[in-house]
Amino acid sequence: MATQLLRYLSILCVGLIWSLPSIAADHFNILLYHHISSTTPRSTSLSAQEFEGHLKYLQENNYHVIDLAVAIDAVQKNQPLPNKSVVITFDDAWRDIYLQGVPLLNKYGYPFTVFVNTDPIDQKNRHAMTWDMLRDLKSQGVNLANHTRDHDYLVRKPRYDEQWLANTLANITYAQQRLTDELGPVPKWLAYPFGEYNNSLKNALKERGYIAFGQQSGGVAQFSDWQALPRFPAAGPYSNLKTLKTKLASQPFPANYAAFKNPVIRVDQGGNSQPLLGVELTTAQRLGVRQQLSCFIVGERETPVWQDKMHFTVSASKALGKGRNRYNCTAPIWGQKNYYWLSHQWLIYGGEAAPKE
Ligand SMILES: [Zn+2]
Structure with a gap:
């Protein structure tokens, strides 16, 4: 309950700041995490202690950790966001996120998004969250979105013909349906597994009203490619605050992505x-x-x-x-x-x- 209140307060604060153009921004940065654990592969992990170091840094340095839906809506409608706006996302619904990450995020009252690959949940993989855990997160106001059903390499295929596109879209649509069946309405957001995509997939997703996320660095602004939005990886080799600081303070390079x-x-x-x-x-x-x-x-x-x-x-x-x-x-x-x-x-x-x- 207290967590929910904190999240609503953070959304309210964003609303208040919108009326102060002097501290308004037209962009935001997204952080990408996978595991919060000291026993999982280092390349995609950071310990709970390191993760709290990031959250503490954001708080002490006046970053506004905001909800991804709020951030997208503001940028698309050309409405100002608070300066130093940051969004926290997780790919793969690992159980360690629920057990070790969520309590810390709740302590700081920070909203976040989890991109879920649905097969491990359906198969009751013991390293993945359960549908009940995901329902619990949804009831707390957490955004849950699509990361395909099976985390396949979508473009490491012999050819990119109609059959390939149909199969790939079926994979994505299946996950979207499983999420909706188990959790109720979820946004049409896809995080590409491994950040890998090609232009035909990107265009097909655009036609179907999806916003999609990669794993390349950078911030989000109106000029971004909305079917390949960048995120700053923040785990493993990228978890060091010295280098992460520069990225957090950066702005999207104004280009036609x-x-x-x-x-x-x-x-x-x-x-x-x-x-x-x-x-x-x-x-x-x-x-x-x-x-x-x-x-x-x-x-x-x-x-x-x-x-x-x-x-x-x-x-x-x-x-x-x-x-x-x-x-x-x-x-x-x-x-x-x-x-x-x-x-x-x-x-x-x-x-x-x-x-x-
Ligand atoms: Zn993933």
Whole structure:
């Protein structure tokens, strides 16, 4: 009850801040977590203690942790959000989130969203939450959304024909139906497993009214690609507050993300494993900012090339390895210590069977 009250209060506060344009923002950042545990794979985990460190940092540094539905609604309607707005999300409905994460989130009164793959819940996997646990979260005002039924690699398939698209959409629709049957209405939001998608899937989801989320870094603004919204991974190697601080304070780089190239590079079909990312800005940046744009690809600094004030390109100087690779670019925000952040995830894929992760 107290938790619910805190959440409603946080929504009310957002409402009050809307009337103060001087501290209003047109964007927000999303944090992505998986496990809250010290015994699960480190790459997707952080301990309860580390997680509380993040929550404490957000509180002490005047971040507004807001509800994802509220945040999306405000940005889409061009209504202001509080400055330093952050959204907390979890992929995979692991039981440790319920046991270790939720009590901490309730302590701080922070709203959050869990993207659920439904088969483990139906199969009563002991590491996954139960439907009763999910119903309990829903009654507390937590957003529950779609992460497919089986967490398959959606685009590590031989070909992307009509049959593939029908099967992929059936997977997503099945999960949406299971969520609705067990929990009542849930938003049409999909988190791509492993953040992997291609443009045909993205377009099909758009036609069907879904908003979808990837695992590349960056913030959300009106100019974002709403079928590939970025989130900052915040577990394992990304859990260190020193680096997370910079990301939390960053703003989405103003670019036309929906025009980005197809993120799947089929090297078995002649795809170039040093893909060129062309970026079109939505607002011109000052020369100083343009000169300080820097891009990082697999730990290497790569020099972006400006075509004109509104366009640049960047590509890897070495062939990218198979699997997921990210291009990250940042530029200082004029008059601030903070950065604009842009990221694109590529999947370099040779048609092989999907790995077990
Ligand atoms: Zn997942």
